[in-house]
Amino acid sequence: MTNAAYRRSQLETLVEAQGGCRATPPLLLAAAPYFDLAGEEFGRRLLLTTDALGNEYCLRPDFTLPIAEDYIAEGTREPAAFSYLGPIFRQRENGPAEFDQAGIELLAQPDGDIALDQVLTFARAVLSLYGVTPNVRLGGVGLFEALLQQADMPDAWRSRIRHRFGHTAAMDRLLTRLEKSPEQPRSEQPSRDELIEDVTARMVSAGLSLSEGRTPAEIADRYLEQQALDAAHIPPATLKLLRDYLAIKGDALSALRQIEELGEKHKLFLGAPIRTIRRHLDGLGEARVSFDASFSPRLDYYTGIVFEMRGQGDTVLASGGQYDRLLERLGAKAPIAASGCALWVDRLEAEWPK
Numbered sequence: 202m203t204n205a206a207y208r209r210s211q212l213e214t215l216v217e218a219q220g221g222c223r224a225t226p227p228l229l230l231a232a233a234p235y236f237d238l239a240g241e242e243f244g245r246r247l248l249l250t251t252d253a254l255g256n257e258y259c260l261r262p263d264f265t266l267p268i269a270e271d272y273i274a275e276g277t278r279e280p281a282a283f284s285y286l287g288p289i290f291r292q293r294e295n296g297p298a299e300f301d302q303a304g305i306e307l308l309a310q311p312d313g314d315i316a317l318d319q320v321l322t323f324a325r326a327v328l329s330l331y332g333v334t335p336n337v338r339l340g341g342v343g344l345f346e347a348l349l350q351q352a353d354m355p356d357a358w359r360s361r362i363r364h365r366f367g368h369t370a371a372m373d374r375l376l377t378r379l380e381k382s383p384e385q386p387r388s389e390q391p392s393r394d395e396l397i398e399d400v401t402a403r404m405v406s407a408g409l410s411l412s413e414g415r416t417p418a419e420i421a422d423r424y425l426e427q428q429a430l431d432a433a434h435i436p437p438a439t440l441k442l443l444r445d446y447l448a449i450k451g452d453a454l455s456a457l458r459q460i461e462e463l464g465e466k467h468k469l470f471l472g473a474p475i476r477t478i479r480r481h482l483d484g485l486g487e488a489r490v491s492f493d494a495s496f497s498p499r500l501d502y503y504t505g506i507v508f509e510m511r512g513q514g515d516t517v518l519a520s521g522g523q524y525d526r527l528l529e530r531l532g533a534k535a536p537i538a539a540s541g542c543a544l545w546v547d548r549l550e551a552e553w554p555k
Contacts, residue, residue, distance in 0.1 A: 212327065215330065216305075219282060219319075220284075221283055222281070224264060229260065232257040234266055235266065248292065261289055262291050264287075264289070269306070269528050280311060282306075285302070303544045303546055305542065313505070313523060317505070320540045320541060322484065327549070328549070333552050334487060337490045339496070340494075340522075347470070352439050352467075355435070372447065397418050400420050404417060449463070452491060453482055453490045453491055454479075456494065457492060478492070508542075512549075514552075518548050518552065524540070
């Protein structure tokens with residue numbers, strides 16, 4: 202048996218050892234959930250096809266969404282563990298490509314912290330199989346949301362700032378715009394009905410359809426929403442707090458101490474999410490662990506702790522975390538705790554010492 206075949210056999214053993222169900226979703230999946238949940242950036246990497254009725258499908262780009270959808274379809278709320286090892290399909294810069302991914306998904310577990318520990322342990326065990334002592338980057342989605350909830354700002358801005366968390370450039374553009382926007386005096390606005398009537402008259406006058414594209418009501422609602430945002434002023438001290446927080450990164454313990462000091466300065470209660478992150482540090486062993494306050498996957502269904510594990514060439518070999526909002530977004534009628542990770546087998550093979 203070659204070294205590569207031996208490692209593959211050991212990887213199969215690690216995947217099977219996670220217990221639960223070995224997941225094998227279909228290779229051809231409905232594309233709509235990926236566009237709805239992962240956005241245009243991920244959507245551009247899908248390999249798409251259309252059936253005779255015009256329904257759009259994609260070759261399986263990951264395992265997480267189909268596993269979650271199947272779990273919801275079963276109608277159970279029982280704890281479930283899924284593991285997988287198989288091909289996914291995503292566009293790369295040089296064209297379509299097929300890759301093997303391994304991973305686990307733990308759903309509805311009674312203790313979310315224990316579930317995340319299992320995910321981290323599994324990821325580290327796989328990397329160890331390939332001789333990798335990783336650089337681990339942690340992020341705290343729950344920590345940022347706790348800060349955002351307590352910060353002094355109009356409620357209208359909280360979801361918009363949260364939506365840009367993990368998008369460094371987009372967040373910077375938004376904060377820069379808010380820093381340059383002076384507080385606006387409130388002016389009298391037309392009512393929604395008056396605005397709809399005015400938009401309707403203008404569209405009819407211009408010969409535009411009232412049913413194709415955005416309707417007068419949608420245009421009026423968007424205008425009123427933007428006017429409300431423009432009038433909702435965020436204090437300069439809050440914008441500085443956000444800048445200072447998002448700039449914190451480095452050794453995990455040092456970074457968390459800086460966040461504690463920032464919280465104390467602004468009288469914020471951040472102790473619970475910080476303690477949770479510290480507890481998980483103990484389970485990462487000899488890995489080099491950093492904390493980046495601005496780090497989050499570009500998916501807003503992630504909730505608590507998120508992570509990446511990188512190899513010697515700074516390539517992401519494993520990523521995952523807690524994503525308690527995903528199953529609700531897919532149609533579950535109540536929140537379902539979830540943790541998981543995915544590992545790139547081709548990248549791990551490249552890390553193996555030659």
